[in-house]
Amino acid sequence: MNRHTRRNFLRLTGTTATVALALGSKAALIVPNKSHSSTAPTKLIVDADTANEVDDLFAIAIALLDPNLEIVGITSAQWHTANRGSRDKVGASQKMNEDILRLMGKEEIPHPMGANFPMVSTYRPQASAAADFIIEQALAMPEGEKLHVVILGPATNIASAVLKEARIIPRLVVTFLGFWHHPATNTWNKREFNTLNDPNAIDLLLNTAGLEVRLMTASTSRNLVFDKTEVDEHLKGKGGISDYLVNRWETFDRDWQKTDKEKKHWVMWDVAGILAIADPGLATESLFNTPHDNLDRQIGVFTKIDVEGMKARYWELFDGYQTRR
Helix, strand or coil: CCHHHHHHHHHHCCCCCCCCCCCCCCCCEEECCCCCCCCCCEEEEEEECHHHCCHHHHHHHHHHHCCCEEEEEEEECCCCCCCCCCCCHHHHHHHHHHHHHHHCCCCCCCCCCCCCCCCCECCECCCCHHHHHHHHHHHCCCCCCCEEEEECCCCHHHHHHHHHCHHHHHHEEEEEECCEEECCCCEEECCCHHHHCCHHHHHHHHCCCCCEEEEECHHHHCCCEEEHHHHHHHHCCCCHHHHHHHHHHHHCCCCCCCCCCCCCEEECHHHHHHHHHHCHHHEEEEEEECCCCCCCCEEEEEEEECHHHHHHHHHHHHHHHHHHC
16 A cells, blocks of 8 residues: 555544644644643643653653642553563563652552553554553543643553543543654654654554644754753752662663763753643644654644753752752
């Protein structure tokens, strides 16, 4: 099936009607930023392959501190394409999620385990407590409100939930951390870590008409870089979650990094995704047409972030937390 036939097929077989704006593939519509000043906190599930890297831990910690977010659950994800770590990758992520919640006194927040393997096709969900939890929480949302789910790893759990229970589709806003993207030409590259860890899952999300999908691409989030000096200034020697984050930075074997062997800097990909949801004024979101091999519709894409603004918000919230402890 060629790409044009595939797009036509997906358009005709979408689960619900999609309202598309008449824009060319190279055009984009800026989505107005929304202020949280007069609204309730955003109800958010954080789905993370926490044990895979370092930035996930920093992202979960700030999500738990940001007053604009109401974390209704933290779910664990696999990251099977990496050779490092044990075979039970979702188990390793689960343990770290539990560590973070314990250290921050948030153990009452639900934290069900996700699937340990990716979807084998777009027609077969991977059973997990995480997928069932997403379904339960989405169906419990009041009429007219949507549950936000941010995916910091592969999309296995959320895609499985959508496949198992179509009624949740209009009740969700899914933000996925992944893809490489060039806004000027709307050129997509799926050879990115989170995307490759479950390509069937992200294809299912993009091909599901009526599902609100937003992307914080690697092209955009890579601009948020923390320096070790600032991390030490704000966190080192402060105990609890602070030293847990510092220790993860210092002991993690960043085997793919051929430069910066001393780990003076770290890209905080996932932190960018969390803060873009918490404070929309820190990111620019535009609408773009999906990749050519997916259902022809429009999705939100974060094309720019306020790096200094995100850093300032992060450390302000963490410093406030240190003072209150």
